[in-house]
Amino acid sequence: MESRRSAGHLAALFTILIWGTTFISTKVLLVDFQPVEILFFRFVMGFLALFAVCPRRLKAVGLRQEAFFALAGLCGICLYYLLENIALTYTLACNVGVIISVAPFFTAILSRVFAHEKDKEKLSANFFVGFLVAMVGVAFISFNGAKLELNPMGDILAILAAFTWSCYSILARKISGFGYPVVLATRRTFFYGIVFMIPALFFLDFQMGLERFADAMYLLNILYLGLGASALCFVTWNFAVKVLGAVKTSVYIYMVPVVTVITSAVALKEPMTGILAVGTALAVAGLFLSEYDGKGKKFCKKDG
Numbered sequence: 236m237e238s239r240r241s242a243g244h245l246a247a248l249f250t251i252l253i254w255g256t257t258f259i260s261t262k263v264l265l266v267d268f269q270p271v272e273i274l275f276f277r278f279v280m281g282f283l284a285l286f287a288v289c290p291r292r293l294k295a296v297g298l299r300q301e302a303f304f305a306l307a308g309l310c311g312i313c314l315y316y317l318l319e320n321i322a323l324t325y326t327l328a329c330n331v332g333v334i335i336s337v338a339p340f341f342t343a344i345l346s347r348v349f350a351h352e353k354d355k356e357k358l359s360a361n362f363f364v365g366f367l368v369a370m371v372g373v374a375f376i377s378f379n380g381a382k383l384e385l386n387p388m389g390d391i392l393a394i395l396a397a398f399t400w401s402c403y404s405i406l407a408r409k410i411s412g413f414g415y416p417v418v419l420a421t422r423r424t425f426f427y428g429i430v431f432m433i434p435a436l437f438f439l440d441f442q443m444g445l446e447r448f449a450d451a452m453y454l455l456n457i458l459y460l461g462l463g464a465s466a467l468c469f470v471t472w473n474f475a476v477k478v479l480g481a482v483k484t485s486v487y488i489y490m491v492p493v494v495t496v497i498t499s500a501v502a503l504k505e506p507m508t509g510i511l512a513v514g515t516a517l518a519v520a521g522l523f524l525s526e527y528d529g530k531g532k533k534f535c536k537k538d539g
Contacts, residue, residue, distance in 0.1 A: 243478030255494025280461025311403030312428020326389025369521025375514025
């Protein structure tokens with residue numbers, strides 16, 4: 236059991252290490268691609284990759300379970316990424332970075348309100364202290380040298396994005412209880428996410444333009460996003476949620492800006508300032524505080 240929980244933590248950490256570096260690939264692709272185009276291509280590629288890995292069908296899915304898959308696809312694949320991308324057109328990236336990091340708090344609240352008793356996770360004071368410490372750290376990282384600007388429309392969209400990701404986390408936890416293989420369950424979620432995404436393509440200047448992938452740089456970066464950040468990472472994230480629970484897994488989101496800072500310093504040679512170093516330390520400290528109690532024991536255990 237302990238080895239399985241360790242595997243869950245490693246899966247969550249691995250996922251965040253990948254997700255924290257996706258900004259580089261996205262930045263490269265944004266030269267010739269719209270955000271919605273990147274989103275659509277990466278998840279179609281992810282769906283096809285999961286189908287290639289495990290081509291058998293998911294059988295005996297009832298209507299109620301199908302509804303959970305559809306809602307998970309709507310929240311975690313379609314709405315989250317669309318809201319986040321649209322928010323970036325209205326407000327600063329640093330605002331979005333801080334607001335998205337509120338997702339673990341929303342996840343904790345939703346878990347207490349909507350999860351069944353057997354799926355609820357205990358929350359100690361350390362979770363909330365860790366949340367506050369991590370948010371201060373994320374704010375330091377995001378607003379490093381930037382002026383605080385409130386942009387109501389963009390900030391509200393970012394809050395909605397964080398909320399929809401929290402909904403996805405709770406839904407993923409529920410789906411994990413159905414007993415289906417993680418790859419097949421993730422592929423089903425991708426399918427519904429793509430279906431819900433298609434109507435938005437007609438309103439967001441989507442162009443197929445596959446000839447753009449003749450450029451090796453674009454092809455490699457979309458492969459990284461589609462095969463790595465989408466297909467592989469959603470499987471590892473869903474595995475972590477299945478093993479650890481939605482709340483314990485979601486606090487790893489605090490590490491995304493930390494990974495981004497380190498990647499920027501290594502790959503893009505961006506300077507590591509004192510504020511960034513302090514923010515990184517606080518974000519990591521917040522993660523550990525949220526995961527462990529004062530005696531070093533994990534506290535987010537299930538009731539009973």
